Amino acid sequence: MSGTYALTEHDSKKLLAEYGVHISREVIAHSVDEAISCAESIGFPVVLKLNGPDYMHKTESDGVRLHLADRATVRSAAEELFDRPDKPVSLLVSEHIRSSREFIAGVTRNTDFGLTLAFGLGGIFTEVIADITFRLLPATRYEIRSMFEDLSSKALFKAFRGEPEIHVEELTEVLFSISNCALDRKKIISIDVNPILFPGGHPVAVDALVIAHE
Amino acid sequence: MNKVKEIQALFNPKGVVVVGASTHPGKFGFVALHNILNSGFTGPIYATNIDEASILGIQTVKDLRAIPPSVVDFAMICVPALAIPETLIEASKIGIKAVFIVSGGYRESGAEGVKAESDLLKLSEELGIVIAGPNGQGFVSTPARLCSQIVSPYPPAGTIAIASQSGNVLSTFMNLARIHNIGISRGVSTGNQTCLGTAEYISYFAEDSATEVIVSYLEGFPDGRAFYESLREASKMKPVIVVRGGTSPEGAKAASSHTGSLATDDRIFREMVKQAGAFLARDPLIAFELAAAFATQPLPAGKNTLVLTSAGGWGVLTADAISDSELNLLHLPDDLMRSIDEYLPPRWSKSNPIDLAGGETRETIPKLIDLVLSHADVDSLIFLGIGIQGNIARSYLESEYLDEGMRRIAKFHESQEKKYVSALVRGSAEHGKPVLVASELGIADPNNPAIMALRGNNWHCHTSAVSAVAALEALERYSRIRNSQYKYQ
Known part of the structure; x- marks a missing residue:
């Protein structure tokens, strides 16, 4: 779209973190060696992702390497990514979060109703199953909390596959913070937080995309 | 202006x-x-x-x-x-x-x-x-006794107000109002909404002392946000029921975000109505059932629902519908069970739904109605099987074999039906609890003595037990919305 731009994943998350969203730990690396030392400081396993404004949909462009457990795998993955024909300048090195539950959240500007918060089931079946619910903004914490009751996947909030119950208060705060960010920054067109993962039941924004007017 | x-x-x-x-x-x-x-x-x-x-x-x-x-x-x-x-x-x-x-x-x-x-x-x-x-x-505006429209009918006076983008849907509502004697305060066909839109009518109805329930049919919205605001403000005062035509499954235009592509107009509309504290109904007939319940019954204090029935199959279907709803099919408390034993023959169901088991030929039903409604655990009552005796009465009175004995029994049945209705109306008023009556006779035989007695009391006979459950569920939800929504910010 003309007149709009996308924040990088890293900048999108940094912005959301300013509003209180808990994000995954990550560092930008400009070389293979830097990627390895970043991975060591974050702790294995890590994830490598293409970094920069041109990579809005990294999974689709094969720009993500998951579950890199040691120096050697980080090295070969980093070499492969830096070596792409489109010559990326930097990579994002993030902690690899283990969590079997994925949810998605976002804010869009609807033509009829204005700013609208979305929350639903994430993962590869998101579009197909479309278990998603909406609230017009501003919404109270009470209204945000009531979103969970709308979803068929609310059953996943309970303890699941050895992971504890999802922390509902914290998740409410995450959605409230995303909403505040959009309400506050008038230039924002949309925010996508996809996925939100739940290590130990606590919500963490693992990827995000903010699109704004120039 | x-x-x-x-x-x-x-x-x-x-x-x-x-x-x-x-x-x-x-x-x-x-x-x-x-x-x-x-x-x-x-x-x-x-x-x-x-x-x-x-x-x-x-x-x-x-x-x-x-x-x-x-x-x-x-x-x-x-x-x-x-x-x-x-x-x-x-x-x-x-x-x-x-x-x-x-x-x-x-x-x-x-x-x-x-x-x-x-x-x-x-x-x-x-x-x-x-x-x-x-x-x-x-x-139409019944408080002003004004029928300013180019079609019929003119409905009985009452407390339901309607703003409809389709004149025909408005007429549907008023036809139902007439047959069921559930009154209308105002009903307007909004037309092209050049100057006055649905949002303005809803805001007016919210403040209108003649109106207690608001219904709106619309097919699109010139200003979605204004509609939401009017719905939200009105819902704080009165229940609002929305029927929408022309929903489209199309994705949002030009969405570059994931959630954006899922944000279809229809999905957002549905959630918007709920967020505003209003109710969405699929079709005008369902909307009427909800509106009639809101217009005639108090709000329940909780989810515990009791079913009294002399119609076995409908009792089962009602129990199923309650289980599928947000309501709770009350497990009969021991003390209530013991008290019921005194009123019903030993073969009664001993569980909820309470099957009257032929007890209706005795004088105990009105007492039983009062008994269950006075119990603290019972929040609402659904009463099924009304009109069965009235049906027998009619077949006797129309029979070529009619004799004095049959006439006497026909009159007995008719008076029993009236007694049940008075007990239901009185019980609901005295205990401040909703009592929803359901029978297809509400439409199948408007001249049945039970149905006539309900109409005479401006009470609605829900056309099926399942729609009575849906209506009661809406009453209960509205009761919670009123109590809680603005407590937590």
């Missing part, structure tokens, strides 16, 4: 004029005048007619200039679109504050119509006249 306030002149005018009255009973200009005269409006009624003909005993005048100033404040306009600007200018000179424009020829008819409609809006603002319609079938 505060449009919402000015709607007052539409629904409660001091005097009325029909512009373009006709001598021909097939024309809108005749029907409108006839309906206004026939509904009992007590203020002055004028009509204009180009030939100054006498119509339905009214001596018409040539045009609005012939009417003294400040006598009428509302005009029902049945002349073609071309003549309307001049009509409005004349109307403002004699103090008319509100008009309903029946005529089409606006937005719905192409580019010229769009222009004519925007000119109409400008003119209304210049003159300070609120316009309902154009391209609508009119409205």
Whole structure:
């Protein structure tokens, strides 16, 4: 779209973190060696992702390497990514979060109703199953909390596959913070937080995309 | 101009004029005048007619200039679109504050119509006249005894207000109101909504002392946000039921985000109605069932629901519907179980639904109704099987074998039905708990003595137990919304 731009994943998350969203730990690396030392400081396993404004949909462009457990795998993955024909300048090195539950959240500007918060089931079946619910903004914490009751996947909030119950208060705060960010920054067109993962039941924004007017 | 306030002149005018009255009973200009005269409006009624003909005993005048100033404040306009600007200018000179424009020829008819409609809006603002319609079938206002529409019927007076983008859906509602004797306060066909939109009508109904329940049918929304705000504010005061036509599964346009592509209009609309504290109904008949329950029953204090039935199968279906709902099929408390034992034959079901097991031939049902409603654990009651005895009565009274013995029993059955109805009505009032009655006889046999007794009490007979459960679920949800929504911020 003309007149709009996308924040990088890293900048999108940094912005959301300013509003209180808990994000995954990550560092930008400009070389293979830097990627390895970043991975060591974050702790294995890590994830490598293409970094920069041109990579809005990294999974689709094969720009993500998951579950890199040691120096050697980080090295070969980093070499492969830096070596792409489109010559990326930097990579994002993030902690690899283990969590079997994925949810998605976002804010869009609807033509009829204005700013609208979305929350639903994430993962590869998101579009197909479309278990998603909406609230017009501003919404109270009470209204945000009531979103969970709308979803068929609310059953996943309970303890699941050895992971504890999802922390509902914290998740409410995450959605409230995303909403505040959009309400506050008038230039924002949309925010996508996809996925939100739940290590130990606590919500963490693992990827995000903010699109704004120039 | 505060449009919402000015709607007052539409629904409660001091005097009325029909512009373009006709001598021909097939024309809108005749029907409108006839309906206004026939509904009992007590203020002055004028009509204009180009030939100054006498119509339905009214001596018409040539045009609005012939009417003294400040006598009428509302005009029902049945002349073609071309003549309307001049009509409005004349109307403002004699103090008319509100008009309903029946005529089409606006937005719905192409580019010229769009222009004519925007000119109409400008003119209304210049003159300070609120316009309902154009391209609508009119409205009813029972507190004013005013039927200003070009169709029938005129519904009984009551507390349900309707703003409908389809005149036909409005008529559906009023037809149901008539057959069930569930009254209407105001009903308006919103037409093209040039000046007054659904949002304005909802805001008016929210403040309207004659209205307790609001229903809205719409097919799109010129300003979605204004609609949401009006719904939200109105829902704090009264239950609002929304029926929407023209939902499309299309994805949001030009969405570059994941959630954006899932944000379809229909999904957002559905959640928006819920967030506003209002209720979405799939079709006008379901909306009527909800509105009738809201208009006739108190809100329940909780989810515990008891079913009294002499109709076995419907008892089972009702229990299933309750289990699928947010309501709770009450597990009978021991003390209540013991008390019921005293009133019913030993073969009664011993569980909820309480199957009356033929106990209805005894005098105990009214006492049982009072007993269950007085129990603290019972929040609501659904009563099934009404009219069965009335049905027998009718078959006896219509029978070629009718003798004195049969007549006596027929009368007994009829009086039993009336007793059940009085016990239900009294029980609900005394204990402040909703009691929903369901039987297909509500539509299948409106002359059944039980159904007639319900109608006489302005009570609704839900057409199926499943729709009674849906209505009760809405009552319970509204009760919670009222209690909690604004407590947690």
